[in-house]
Amino acid sequence: MKQTLLAAALAALSLSIYAQMGPGPGGSMGGNMGGPGSMGPRFNAQTTPGWGMMTSEERKAHQDRMRSMRDHSECQAYMEEHRKLMESRAKEQGKALPGRGPGPGCDYLKK
Numbered sequence: 792m793k794q795t796l797l798a799a800a801l802a803a804l805s806l807s808i809y810a811q812m813g814p815g816p817g818g819s820m821g822g823n824m825g826g827p828g829s830m831g832p833r834f835n836a837q838t839t840p841g842w843g844m845m846t847s848e849e850r851k852a853h854q855d856r857m858r859s860m861r862d863h864s865e866c867q868a869y870m871e872e873h874r875k876l877m878e879s880r881a882k883e884q885g886k887a888l889p890g891r892g893p894g895p896g897c898d899y900l901k902k
């Protein structure tokens with residue numbers, strides 16, 4: 792009985808925290824861009840063009856670089872460079888890169 796109550800309480804707490812995070816990019820829950828209740832900016836398939844064409848090492852390096860950014864224009868320039876690389880990969884693979892522009896990954900640096 793105590794275990795059931797504890798499990799229910801933990802589940803309720805988890806859902807409460809998750810709900811406070813609010814919708815992220817594209818309206819999905821979790822993974823917001825640094826708003827109240829978040830753990831900071833997220834760099835993932837919703838915010839990074841070509842995420843699916845990157846290796847896990849490239850994803851980690853991209854995340855690290857994005858987290859190190861301190862200036863919106865520097866971030867935009869990097870994301871443009873990144874997008875060109877991903878467009879090139881997509882072309883080589885006979886795919887189209889969805890969306891236009893660098894993506895919302897730099898939005899957390901806007902003042």
